[in-house]
Structures are given as structure tokens and as C-alpha cells.
Amino acid sequence: MEFLTFSPENHCFSELLDGSDGDEEEILVCGEDLELNPFDGLPYSSRYYRLMKEREELPIWKEKSTFMESLLHNQIVIVSGDAKTGKSSQVPQWCAEHCLAMQPRGAVVCTQVLRQAAVSLALRVADQMDVSLGHEVGYCVPLESCCTPDTILRYCTDEMLQREMMSTPLLNPYGVIVLDDVHERTVATEALLGLLRAVLAARAELRLVVLTAPHLALQRFCGGGAPVVRARGRHRARPVFSCRPHRRPFLAALRLLLRIHRSGERGHVVVFLASEQEIEEAYHMIRQEQPSLNPDLGELIPIPLYPTKQELTPRLTPDKQKCCKKDRRKVLLTTSSGEPLIWTKNVTFVIDVGVERRKVYNPRIRADSVLTQPISQSQAEVHKQILGMSPSGKIFCLYPEEFAYKEMKPQIPAKVQESKLTSLVLFLKRMDIAGFAHCDFISSPAPESLMQALEDLDYLAALDNNGNLSEFGIIMSEFPLDPQLSKSLLASCEFECVDEMLTIAAMVTAPSCFLQAPPGTEELARSRWRRLSHPAGDHCTLINVFNAFKAASATPTQPDFSPEKWCRDYFLSCSALSMAEMIRAELVEIMKRIELPISEPDFGSEENLLNIKKALLSGYFMHIARDVDGSGNYLMLTHKQVAQLHPFSSYYNTRRIPEWVLFHEFSISEGNSIRVVSEISPHLFAELVPQYYFSNLPPSESKDILQEIINHLAPVSATKEEQKTASDSKENEEFPPTPTEQRCVIQ
Numbered sequence: 001m002e003f004l005t006f007s008p009e010n011h012c013f014s015e016l017l018d019g020s021d022g023d024e025e026e027i028l029v030c031g032e033d034l035e036l037n038p039f040d041g042l043p044y045s046s047r048y049y050r051l052m053k054e055r056e057e058l059p060i061w062k063e064k065s066t067f068m069e070s071l072l073h074n075q076i077v078i079v080s081g082d083a084k085t086g087k088s089s090q091v092p093q094w095c096a097e098h099c100l101a102m103q104p105r106g107a108v109v110c111t112q113v114l115r116q117a118a119v120s121l122a123l124r125v126a127d128q129m130d131v132s133l134g135h136e137v138g139y140c141v142p143l144e145s146c147c148t149p150d151t152i153l154r155y156c157t158d159e160m161l162q163r164e165m166m167s168t169p170l171l172n173p174y175g176v177i178v179l180d181d182v183h184e185r186t187v188a189t190e191a192l193l194g195l196l197r198a199v200l201a202a203r204a205e206l207r208l209v210v211l212t213a214p215h216l217a218l219q220r221f222c223g224g225g226a227p228v229v230r231a232r233g234r235h236r237a238r239p240v241f242s243c244r245p246h247r248r249p250f251l252a253a254l255r256l257l258l259r260i261h262r263s264g265e266r267g268h269v270v271v272f273l274a275s276e277q278e279i280e281e282a283y284h285m286i287r288q289e290q291p292s293l294n295p296d297l298g299e300l301i302p303i304p305l306y307p308t309k310q311e312l313t314p315r316l317t318p319d320k321q322k323c324c325k326k327d328r329r330k331v332l333l334t335t336s337s338g339e340p341l342i343w344t345k346n347v348t349f350v351i352d353v354g355v356e357r358r359k360v361y362n363p364r365i366r367a368d369s370v371l372t373q374p375i376s377q378s379q380a381e382v383h384k385q386i387l388g389m390s391p392s393g394k395i396f397c398l399y400p401e402e403f404a405y406k407e408m409k410p411q412i413p414a415k416v417q418e419s420k421l422t423s424l425v426l427f428l429k430r431m432d433i434a435g436f437a438h439c440d441f442i443s444s445p446a447p448e449s450l451m452q453a454l455e456d457l458d459y460l461a462a463l464d465n466n467g468n469l470s471e472f473g474i475i476m477s478e479f480p481l482d483p484q485l486s487k488s489l490l491a492s493c494e495f496e497c498v499d500e501m502l503t504i505a506a507m508v509t510a511p512s513c514f515l516q517a518p519p520g521t522e523e524l525a526r527s528r529w530r531r532l533s534h535p536a537g538d539h540c541t542l543i544n545v546f547n548a549f550k551a552a553s554a555t556p557t558q559p560d561f562s563p564e565k566w567c568r569d570y571f572l573s574c575s576a577l578s579m580a581e582m583i584r585a586e587l588v589e590i591m592k593r594i595e596l597p598i599s600e601p602d603f604g605s606e607e608n609l610l611n612i613k614k615a616l617l618s619g620y621f622m623h624i625a626r627d628v629d630g631s632g633n634y635l636m637l638t639h640k641q642v643a644q645l646h647p648f649s650s651y652y653n654t655r656r657i658p659e660w661v662l663f664h665e666f667s668i669s670e671g672n673s674i675r676v677v678s679e680i681s682p683h684l685f686a687e688l689v690p691q692y693y694f695s696n697l698p699p700s701e702s703k704d705i706l707q708e709i710i711n712h713l714a715p716v717s718a719t720k721e722e723q724k725t726a727s728d729s730k731e732n733e734e735f736p737p738t739p740t741e742q743r744c745v746i747q
Contacts, residue, residue: 038100039129039136039152048130055128058086059388060231064094070227071098071176071207075200078210078218081231083339083385087211088117088180089125095176095209096129096153106175106205107151111158111189113181114307115141117340118155122146124343125153142480143582158188162427163480165192169434170199176207181340183213183378185414185443187424193221194439195431215378215411221442233388237350240394241401249353249398250278254285256396260349261293261300261329267348267390268330272338272383274372275357279304279333286331298327305334305341336379339386348390352383354399354408361420362668363452365639366622368420370669376412380404414443421445422483425453426462429469430477459622459693460487478594479587481505488619489587490596495611498591499601500543504612506584507542508664508676513576514648525571526653532570533650536609537661537678539616541650543603546584549577613680616662617688623663624685625674626702632657634674636666637697643672651677660685686710 034043055061060081070077071094081087092110099106112118122139131137138147140156147154156164158179165171177196182189196208210218219226246252253271260269273279286302293300332342336356356375359368380397387393397404416424428439457463460483462473469477476486485505492501507513517525532548534540552566567574591598602608625634625643634643643666645652664676686709694710697703 037130039096039131044130047127051128051130055086055090058090059233060086060090063229063231064090067091067094067229068098070229071095071209074225074227075204075206076208076210076222076226078212078222078226078228079231080212080214080216080228082214082233082388083382084342084388085231085233087231088112088121088340089128091209091211092153092155092178093125093129095178095207098207099152099175102175102205105152107173108153108176108178109161109171109174110153110155110178111161111180111192112155112340113158113184113186113189114338114340115157116305117181118157119144119146120341120343122155125155129153143579143586158186158192159480162188162192165195166427166430166434166477169431169436170202171206172203175205176209178209178211180211182210182218183216183412184337185412185416187415187419187421190414190416190441190443191424191427191439194441195436197222197440198436198438213378213382215381218442221440233385235388235391235393237384237387237390237393237395239384239397241397241404242399244400245403246353246398249355250274250282252398253351253353254282256351256398257286257331258289258293261297264297265348266329267393268332268344268346269349269351270332270334270342270344270347270383270386271351272336272353273333274353274355275335276306276308279306279335282333298329300329300331302331302333305332305338307335307338307341336375336383339382342386345389347386348393350383350386350393350395352380352395352397354380354397354403358418360418361449363420363446363449365636365641365666365668366420366452367641367666367668370667374399374403374407374409376410377404377408378411380408414441416441416445417443417449419449421449421453422456425450426457426469426473426477426483429457429463429473433469433474456622457483459690460484460619461690462487475594475596478590481509481587484619484622485509486619488615491618492599492611492615493597495614496599497602497608497611497615498597498599500603500608500612501615502584502587502591502598503543503546503580504539504616505587506580507546509583510580511573511576512648512675513542513545513572513580515571515573517571521571528570529648529650530653533654536613537658538650538676539612539664539678540603540609542676545572546577546580547603550581610684613662613678613684614688616678617680617685620662620664621685621689621693623666624680625661625663627657627659627661628701630657634661635700635702637700637702639698641666641668641672643674645677646673646675648675649677651679682706683709683713686713 036042037044037048060079067077067079079087079091088110092108095108099108110121112121118139118141122137123133126133126137129137134146134151135148136151137153138145138151138155140147140154140160142157142160161177171177179189179193179196182193193210200206200208210222212218214230219228250273253273257269257271271282273282283302283304286300290300330344332344332347334341354375355372357370357372360371361368384395387395424445431439454463454467457473460476462470462476462483464470472490475490476483479486479489481489485508489498489501489505492498514529532541532544534544549563549567549572553563564574567577588598622638624637626637627633628635632644634645635641636643645657651658658679660680660682661674661677662680663674666672666674682705686706694703694706
């Protein structure tokens with residue numbers, strides 16, 4: 001997959017993130033007796049000894065004996081350390097040494113919040129251990145696995161371990177489980193932490209290691225007797241605060257960056273920005289500014305590090321890399337949650353804007369609100385710790401000192417209190433079947449969000465009459481998708497449009513494939529997108545885009561043509577479409593594994609388009625809106641919120657405003673918008689909507705219109721049912737009952 005990974009294919013870019021400048025000399029080891037690596041039985045290379053010297057200089061290294069002793073005698077060990085002290089790379093290696101000495105020998109799994117961090121750590125640790133990536137050390141992240149059953153140390157995302165727990169609740173292959181970055185308070189990590197306490201009670205030999213920042217006190221939650229191993233950075237940089245708040249911290253950060261560069265002081269720079277959109281803007285602005293910079297100062301190299309944006313990170317060509325080998329200053333652009341991605345040594349400057357854009361889910365309106373708010377005091381402290389290895393480091397806080405105490409909260413809010421919990425509740429219901437009926441959270445989830453999640457799962461037929469997971473819900477939980485999307489995919493089995501729904505599911509799960517057009521090219525971009533648009537709406541437009549991308553990829557390579565060029569011509573993201581291709585392949589494998597039928601493609605026929613909308617409505621009947629005034633102001637059926645079409649919608653580009661629409665996503669930011677929208681018939685909605693959901697809708701003009709349609713349909717439906725019953729009775733008289741082929745029946 002096209003992510004920030006430290007793989008051979010990404011060699012140019014990974015070298016930029018490495019702290020070295022390429023001028024180190026290998027340390028040659030002489031002697032007749034070569035020491036053997038216990039993990040693969042081969043002699044250590046000379047590189048191993050050089051890297052060992054670097055490892056021994058890490059602040060965490062002096063705590064190794066204390067940690068190993070604690071791990072031997074305790075089921076839970078907490079490692080509380082500053083950022084960049086080496087705990088994420090060294091502690092899992094020590095756990096592997098522990099497992100190597102134990103019988104029976106179990107493996108080590110170390111979770112990471114970010115996919116990119118899991119991949120880069122696996123490569124770094126395999127290098128330090130002098131073993132092959134994918135054999136003794138590996139990684140397992142969404143859509144990509146680089147390990148074998150014999151891998152002794154595996155890095156993975158917290159969601160991947162969560163999914164593994166559904167099939168292997170006791171996590172039997174592992175002797176040590178390491179939960180990293182617990183202070184990030186993600187939903188998956190906190191769920192794992194709560195459930196693993198029960199797993200530890202069932203497996204006395206299992207060990208749990210919790211890696212966290214010092215500000216998060218976990219000893220009471222993990223049990224009072226859990227030992228705490230502490231590691232502190234060597235240096236404490238004194239922050240330089242602004243005299244007054246900046247009206248536009250983003251521009252202030254870029255101006256300060258250029259001042260630092262023009263001052264001639266050596267050292268790399270980390271800039272913490274508010275959002276991933278700002279990362280992208282800063283990257284392009286720095287590149288545009290480069291020609292006007294004094295070449296004698298060296299080259300300024302912006303490196304965007306996106307925590308969640310799953311796009312291909314720009315890489316330098318070999319020629320570019322060669323010319324900037326000397327006197328280069330790296331500028332790492334990221335957000336507060338991107339700290340685990342920073343591996344560069346010799347960081348001398350940190351610029352912190354002090355704010356971030358957070359998504360907060362509102363269960364009442366079933367939508368994310370994007371809020372710009374101050375970071376927490378704990379996040380600000382982590383930003384300072386990045387300079388822990390640099391005695392001359394400087395951190396510039398683009399906010400007054402009193403702002404930190406008056407406006408910033410002490411700790412980062414738990415994601416479980418700010419996120420949609422439908423997928424989490426589905427997972428917990430699945431674990432309940434395995435005997436894990438209770439999950440303790442550090443911070444309790446919002447009751448309103450939990451109730452809404454249970455209500456949604458009930459509407460989707462994922463729960464039985466007793467509130468337990470139904471057979472249909474078990475099948476839904478097999479897919480790494482939002483439960484509504486899983487329901488639509490399963491419904492497509494009944495409506496015989498599986499091939500098309502697989503493409504839709506992959507496209508809406510991958511990042512948006514539509515790119516923001518550069519200034520001056522907006523109309524050209526819209527005209528190119530109109531060529532791919534489908535009159536049935538955005539979901540079918542996504543199928544058109546995917547099929548066109550596949551056709552472009554299948555075209556023989558020509559000097560003037562490639563999938564990348566095709567994507568550039570149509571203002572589309574090649575990496576997002578490549579990811580959609582991989583997601584679709586994974587969904588196909590899951591369908592085959594659980595033996596669900598996959599219908600033949602029939603995209604474009606009238607019947608197929610109708611079936612696609614039926615499948616979508618089966619899962620997204622809660623996402624219906626109506627244009628109330630003929631001007632594109634859509635009122636949600638479930639609440640009083642009004643939204644407009646997103647600019648990437650095919651309807652927006654064709655200036656067509658359908659009255660009734662089904663939408664994939666509703667978000668509140670500067671302007672309310674609904675994304676991935678398709679026109680639907682209110683009669684079709686009335687046929688497919690669960691009655692108990694419809695009866696719970698608040699009164700509105702739209703509901704009255706639908707009620708009239710339902711009343712009109714009711715006598716017809718009753719007549720059809722009577723006719724069908726009479727027909728079935730007649731057939732049963734003429735033919736004896738025979739076993740019928742099982743079908744995927746939608747409840």
C-alpha cells in the first residue's frame with residue numbers, strides 16, 4: 001500500500017527521515033569467534049554493533065535490567081517515559097528476549113495507534129536486531145501483512161489486534177502483549193486495555209506491557225501492584241512563548257520557520273500544525289518559497305507527516321536526493337497526533353501553534369463536528385520532549401504562557417467519549433459471545449453515544465430480541481467496515497449486486513479520490529469529473545471512477561501514459577484509488593471465506609441500478625434527507641439539521657438538485673455538507689425502511705409525505721402477500737417439500 005513506510009521502495013524518503021546524513025563509517029568487528037544472533041542463528045553483522053552503540057545511548061537503556069526483572073515476576077508492567085526515549089523500539093525487543101528464554105515460547109505483539117508507525121518501527125527494529133523483516137520481526141496493518149507464523153516480534157495497529165481477538169479471544173500465540181501510546185486514548189487501545197485484564201486472569205503465563213507518557217497515571221487502573229519503569233529525556237528545553245495570541249498561527253509558524261532558516265543556525269525543524277489540510281498547504285508554500293531562498297544556507301526540505309490521511313507521501317527523486325545530501329534542513333510538518341511519526345535525530349527547533357482541529361461526534365445528529373480548539377497541556381509537554389536528545393534545542397510556542405494554563409485542558413480527551421461507538425459496541429457484543437461480558441474503560445463512554453450505538457445496531461438487525469448479537473450481526477462483524485456499510489454489502493447478496501457494492505464499499509472506505517483543484521483550474525477539474533459522473537448519483541459515479549482507473553491501469557505502459565498521469569489529468573488521487581483496489585480485494589477474500597455469494601457484474605442496467613439503491617437503503621435508511629425549498633437545502637429526516645451538497649458531488653457539478661437523497665456522510669465544519677449522495681425514490685424508502693425506525697422519527701413534513709406513501713402501499717402489499725400465500729399452498733399440494741439452497745436473507 002502507498003503509505004509512509006520505511007521499505008526498500010521508499011528508500012529515498014526514509015533516508016530523509018533517518019537521523020543520519022549518510023557519512024557514518026561502518027564499525028568492523030574482528031576476531032575469530034563470531035557471536036551468533038539467538039533469533040536466527042547467524043553471526044551478527046558489523047552494522048549490528050554500530051547500532052548497538054546507538055541503542056545504549058538511549059535514555060530507556062539504563063532501565064533494561066529493572067524492566068526485565070519486573071517482567072519476569074509481574075503480569076503487568078507499566079513503562080512511563082518521555083517522548084523519544086526509545087521505549088517503542090527497545091522495550092518490544094527486550095520482551096522478545098524474554099519470550100526466547102521461556103518455554104513454551106510465545107511471540108510478542110506491539111500495538112501502534114498509527115499504521116505508518118507500526119511499519120517504520122518494524123523495519124527499524126529488524127535492523128537493530130540484525131534479522132530479516134518479515135521473518136523474525138514483522139508487521140501486520142490494515143490491508144498489508146509482512147510476517148509469518150514464526151515471527152517472534154510483530155508490530156500491528158490496535159485495530160488489527162482487536163480484530164484478531166474476535167477469532168482468538170485469549171490471544172494464545174502471544175507470550176507478551178505490548179500496548180504502545182496508551183496516552184493517545186484511542187477507542188481501540190482503551191477497549192483492548194479493558195478486555196486484556198480478563199485475558200490475563202485466564203492466562204497466568206501471559207504478560208502485558210503498557211507504554212505511556214508520564215502524565216497518564218495507569219497504576220490504579222492496571223492494579224495497584226503493577227510496577228512502573230520510568231524513563232526521562234536527557235534535556236529539558238525551555239519554551240519561548242509569544243507575547244500575544246496570533247490571529248493566524250499557521251502563517252506565523254511559516255514566517256518563523258523562514259526566519260530560523262535565514263539565521264543560518266543548523267538543525268532540523270518540527271512544525272506542529274492544526275490540521276492535515278494545513279500540512280498540505282505548508283508543504284506547497286515552502287516548495288514555492290525555495291527559489292527565493294539563499295542557496296548558501298542549504299536546502300529547505302519539507303516532509304509532510306500525515307497521521308490519518310492515507311495518501312502517498314511525496315518522495316524525492318534520486319537526483320534530487322543527491323544534490324541535497326549536504327547542508328539540508330528537514331522540516332517535518334505534522335499535527336499533535338503525528339508525534340509517533342517523528343524519527344529524525346538532530347531536531348533543534350520545534351514550532352507549536354498550540355491548537356488543533358478535532359472531530360467530535362454528536363450522537364443526537366449522527367454527525368462529526370470539526371472543532372478548532374487548544375491542544376492539551378500533556379500534548380504541549382510531549383512537543384517539548386522531542387528535543388530531549390538536543391542540549392541546544394529551542395521550542396517556540398505561538399501562544400502566550402497564560403494561554404497554556406487558562407485555555408488548555410490538562411489531558412487529551414478520551415476518544416471513546418468523542419467518537420461514534422457503533423463499531424465498538426458491535427465488537428464488544430462479539431466478544432460477549434466469547435465470554436468477555438464486561439470491559440472496563442479508563443474513561444466511561446458517553447451514555448448517549450452507547451445508547452445510540454445499541455439503537456443503530458438494533459435497527460440494522462445486528463441484535464436479537466434479547467439484545468445479544470444475532471447471526472446476522474456476527475456476519476456483519478467479520479467485515480472491517482462501518483456496520484451500516486456491512487449491512488448494505490450483505491443486502492447486496494439478496495439483491496444480486498454484490499460486485500457493484502464491493503466497489504462502492506471500497507471507494508467510500510478509502511480516502512476521497514477527488515483532489516482539490518489548484519487555483520485557476522477549478523472549472524477544468526469540474527469538466528473532467530463530469531465525464532465520469534453517473535446520472536444515478538455519487539455512488540454510481542464512484543463505480544465509474546474505479547472502473548476507469550482499472551482500465552487506465554490495464555492499458556499497456558506508454559511513454560506518455562500511465563495510471564498516475566491519468567489521475568493527474570482527472571484531478572484524482574492515484575494512491576486513494578490504489579487503496580480502494582486493495583480494500584476491495586480484501587473484502588472479496590472475506591466474502592469467499594465466509595461463503596457469501598458474489599454476483600456477476602451487471603453495472604448500468606436498469607435493474608442493477610435499482611438493486612444498488614435497494615442495497616444502499618438497507619444499510620443507510622438512517623441517512624435520508626429531503627430538499628425542502630428546491631434550492632439545495634436538505635433537511636435530515638432524523639433531526640432538524642440542514643445541509644448542502646458537498647462540492648465534490650456529481651450533482652453539485654451538474655447543477656442538478658434531486659429532492660430525496662441518501663448520503664454516506666454528514667459533517668459539520670465551516671458549512672454543513674452531505675457527501676457521497678444519490679437520489680432515491682421515497683416509495684423505495686417506504687418499502688425498505690424498518691417500521692419501528694420510521695415510527696421513531698420526529699414529526700416533520702417529510703415524514704407526513706412518507707406516511708402517505710406507506711398508507712398507500714399497505715393495501716397493495718397485503719394483497720400481494722395473500723396471493724403469494726395462496727400460490728405457495730397450491731405448490732405444496734402439487735410438489736413435496738425439497739431442500740432449498742441457502743440464501744443471504746436480510747432481516
